Amino acid sequence: MRKILLSVLPVLGLGLAQIQVKHELGTLSLNAPAKRVVVLEYSFLDTLLALGVTPVGAATGTQGGDRGLPPYLRARAEGVTSIGSRAQPSLEAILSVRPEVIIADAFVHRDLIPQLQRIAPVVAFQSRRGSFDDLSQQVLDIGRMVGKEAQARQLLEDQERLLQKARAFANPKAPPLMTAVSTPNSFTVHSNESFIGSLLERLGRKNLARPQNNQTQYELSLEGLVALNPATLVVFTAPDETPIVRSWARNPLWTRLEAVRRGRVFEFDRDNWTRGRGPLATRFILAELINSGLLADKPAGGSFAFKAP
Amino acid sequence: MTPRRLTLDWPLAVLLAAGLLVFSLLLAVSVGAVDIPLDQVWRLIFRPDASNESLIVHTLRLPRALVALLVGASLGVAGALMQGLTRNPLAEPGLLGVNAGAALGLLLGVVFFPGLPGWGMVLLAALGGVLAAALVYSLTAVVGLTPVRLALAGIAVGAMLGAAASFLLIMFEERTRGAFINLSGSLAGRTWEHFWLILPWALPALLLAVLLAQQVNLLSLGEETARSLGARVGGVRLLVAGLAVLLAGAAVSVAGPVGFLGLMVPHLARGWVGPDYRRVLPLSALLGASLLSLADVAARLVDRPLETPVGILVVALGAPFFVYLARRTGQVH
Numbered sequence: 001m002r003k004i005l006l007s008v009l010p011v012l013g014l015g016l017a018q019i020q021v022k023h024e025l026g027t028l029s030l031n032a033p034a035k036r037v038v039v040l041e042y043s044f045l046d047t048l049l050a051l052g053v054t055p056v057g058a059a060t061g062t063q064g065g066d067r068g069l070p071p072y073l074r075a076r077a078e079g080v081t082s083i084g085s086r087a088q089p090s091l092e093a094i095l096s097v098r099p100e101v102i103i104a105d106a107f108v109h110r111d112l113i114p115q116l117q118r119i120a121p122v123v124a125f126q127s128r129r130g131s132f133d134d135l136s137q138q139v140l141d142i143g144r145m146v147g148k149e150a151q152a153r154q155l156l157e158d159q160e161r162l163l164q165k166a167r168a169f170a171n172p173k174a175p176p177l178m179t180a181v182s183t184p185n186s187f188t189v190h191s192n193e194s195f196i197g198s199l200l201e202r203l204g205r206k207n208l209a210r211p212q213n214n215q216t217q218y219e220l221s222l223e224g225l226v227a228l229n230p231a232t233l234v235v236f237t238a239p240d241e242t243p244i245v246r247s248w249a250r251n252p253l254w255t256r257l258e259a260v261r262r263g264r265v266f267e268f269d270r271d272n273w274t275r276g277r278g279p280l281a282t283r284f285i286l287a288e289l290i291n292s293g294l295l296a297d298k299p300a301g302g303s304f305a306f307k308a309p
Numbered sequence: 310m311t312p313r314r315l316t317l318d319w320p321l322a323v324l325l326a327a328g329l330l331v332f333s334l335l336l337a338v339s340v341g342a343v344d345i346p347l348d349q350v351w352r353l354i355f356r357p358d359a360s361n362e363s364l365i366v367h368t369l370r371l372p373r374a375l376v377a378l379l380v381g382a383s384l385g386v387a388g389a390l391m392q393g394l395t396r397n398p399l400a401e402p403g404l405l406g407v408n409a410g411a412a413l414g415l416l417l418g419v420v421f422f423p424g425l426p427g428w429g430m431v432l433l434a435a436l437g438g439v440l441a442a443a444l445v446y447s448l449t450a451v452v453g454l455t456p457v458r459l460a461l462a463g464i465a466v467g468a469m470l471g472a473a474a475s476f477l478l479i480m481f482e483e484r485t486r487g488a489f490i491n492l493s494g495s496l497a498g499r500t501w502e503h504f505w506l507i508l509p510w511a512l513p514a515l516l517l518a519v520l521l522a523q524q525v526n527l528l529s530l531g532e533e534t535a536r537s538l539g540a541r542v543g544g545v546r547l548l549v550a551g552l553a554v555l556l557a558g559a560a561v562s563v564a565g566p567v568g569f570l571g572l573m574v575p576h577l578a579r580g581w582v583g584p585d586y587r588r589v590l591p592l593s594a595l596l597g598a599s600l601l602s603l604a605d606v607a608a609r610l611v612d613r614p615l616e617t618p619v620g621i622l623v624v625a626l627g628a629p630f631f632v633y634l635a636r637r638t639g640q641v642h
Binding site for chain 2: 064065219220221222223224226227244251252253256
C-alpha cells in the first residue's frame with residue numbers, strides 16, 4: 001500500500017504543478033507563483049516592474065564596463081538590489097537573495113547557466129537577440145511565472161492599442177530605413193529581426209538590413225554604409241560618448257548618403273532604445289518615435305536630429 | 310656547416326618584391342564592401358573624380374593601404390635590425406617585448422596625458438619599447454644570453470606588459486575607448502591622419518636603417534670582429550637599437566602591437582638574397598609592407614562583413630614559423 005502511494009506521489013506532484021513555462025532550456029514547472037525572482041537582463045526587469053512586481057535582485061551594476069540602468073528605468077528601479085552586472089553577475093550575491101527562479105538571457109548567459117542552476121531553477125529567454133514578438137511572448141511567460149497572467153495580457157493589449165495608434169502616423173510610402181548602435185569604436189546594424197528593427201517594421205517602416213550569417217546585429221564600416229545607402233538612418237548613441245559615426249560625418253562620403261541629403265538622420269539614446277526592450281521601454285520608444293517625425297518620414301528636427309560634429 | 314642555399318639574383322629579388330608591393334597595394338585598394346574593378350581602381354588612384362567610388366578609394370582605402378605598407382615595412386626592418394644587432398635569429402619587436410612595451414606606453418599616454426599631440430604618442434610608444442627591451446635584455450643577461458632564453462624572457466615580459474595594458478583598458482574604459490588601439494593589432498578605420506602621424510618617423514628611420522646596413526653587417530659578425538674591422542661598436546649599436554625601437558614604436562602607435570611579422574620577414578628576405586644586410590634591409594621593408602598589406606586584405610575577407618584584427622591573422626601565420634625556427638636554433642647548440 002505504502003509502495004503504491006510512494007509511486008503515485010510524484011505523479012500527483014506533477015499534476016499539482018499548475019504553472020508550466022516553456023523556455024529555451026526546456027519547461028519550468030512551478031506549484032505556486034514565484035515570489036523571489038532574480039533577473040539578469042533589463043528587459044526582464046522592465047517586464048516585472050511593469051507587472052508591479054519587484055525582483056529580489058537584478059543585474060543593474062556596472063562591473064566589466066556595463067553601462068548600468070537605462071535612464072528611463074532608473075527612477076522605477078530604485079531600491080532593487082543589484083546582484084552585479086549583466087556581463088558579470090555575482091553568484092554570491094544571487095545566492096544571498098535566495099531566489100526561487102533566475103531569469104537569464106539564453107545567448108549572453110549561455111556559459112553561466114550550469115552554475116546558476118545550482119542556485120535555483122533557471123529560465124532562459126532570447127532577450128538580446130530576440131525580436132519584438134519574442135519579447136512580447138516573454139511578457140506573457142514572465143507574467144504566468146509570477147502569477148500575474150491577467151495583468152500581462154492587459155499590458156500586451158494596451159501595448160497593441162498603442163502600436164495601432166503609432167501606426168497611424170507611419171507614412172506607408174516611406175523608403176526602407178536602417179538602424180544602428182554606434183559606440184566610440186563600432187557601428188552595429190540592428191537588422192529587421194532585431195528588437196528595434198522588428199518593432200519599426202510592425203509600425204510600417206521597412207528595414208534595409210537583413211540578418212547576416214544568422215546574426216541579427218552586426219558591425220558595418222562607413223564603406224558598407226555607403227554601399228547600402230539608406231534613405232533614412234537611425235543611430236543610437238550615448239550622450240557621454242563620442243560615437244565613431246560622428247567622425248564618419250567628417251568624411252565627404254557622409255554627405256553622399258541619401259539619408260543625409262534628405263535630412264533623415266535621426267539620433268536617439270542607445271540605452272533607452274536598445275537596452276530596455278520591455279513594455280515600459282516600448283512605451284517610451286513609441287512616444288519619442290511619434291514626436292521625432294521618424295514614422296511619418298519627416299526631416300529629423302530638434303533634439304532627435306543627428307548632431308553633426 | 311649548413312649547405313649553401315639557392316638565392317635569387319639581387320635585381321630579380323628587388324623586381325619581384327616591388328611587384329608584390331604594387332600588387333598588394335592594388336588589391337588592398339580594390340577589396341571592400343563596395344566592389345570596384347581593378348582597372349577602375351588604377352584610374353581612380355591617379356585621376357580622382359566626383360564619384361562615390363573615387364571618394365571611397367581616396368578617403369578610406371588608400372590611407373588604410375598606405376598605413377599598412379608603412380607599418381609592415383617598419384616592423385620588417387625593425388626585426389631585421391634586431392636580429393643583426395643581437396645576432397639572434399629569434400629577435401623581433403614582438404618577441405622582445407618591444408611591441409607590448411610600446412602599446413603600454415601609448416595607453417599610459419592616452420589615460421594620463423590625454424592632451425598629448427600625435428608625435429608625443431609616437432615618442433611615448435618608442436620609450437615604452439625601449440624600457441621593455443632593456444628589461445628583457447637585462448633579465449636574460451643575468452643567466453646568459455642565448456637566443457631562446459632571450460625569446461622566452463621577451464615572451465614573459467610581453468605577457469606581463471600586455472596584462473598591464475589590459476588592466477588599463479578595463480580600469481579606464483571611458484578614456485581608453487576612443488584610443489583607437491586594439492591589443493591584437495588592427496588597421497580598421499585608419500585614415501590620412503594616421504598616415505601623416507607615422508610617415509615623418511617611419512620614412513627617415515627606414516632610409517637611415519638602409520644607409521647603416523654595412524654597419525649592421527659588421528655588428529652581426531660579433532663585437533670582437535666588428536671592432537677589429539674598425540667599427541665604433543658602442544655608438545653604432547645604440548643607433549641601430551634606437552632605430553629599431555623607433556620603427557616598432559611608430560608601427561604600434563597607429564596599428565597596435567602586430568607580432569611575428571618582424572620575425573618572419575627578415576628570414577624570408579635572407580632566404581631570397583642571403584645574409585648581406587645591404588640587401589636584407591631594403592628587401593625586408595618591401596616584403597614586410599607587402600605581407601602586412603595582404604594580411605589586412607585577408608583580415609577583411611575572413612569574416613565578412615566583420616573585420617578580424619589583422620594582428621590575429623599574422624600571429625596565426627607567425628607562431629608556427631617561430632616554433633620551427635626555435636627548434637632549428639635549438640638543434641645548432
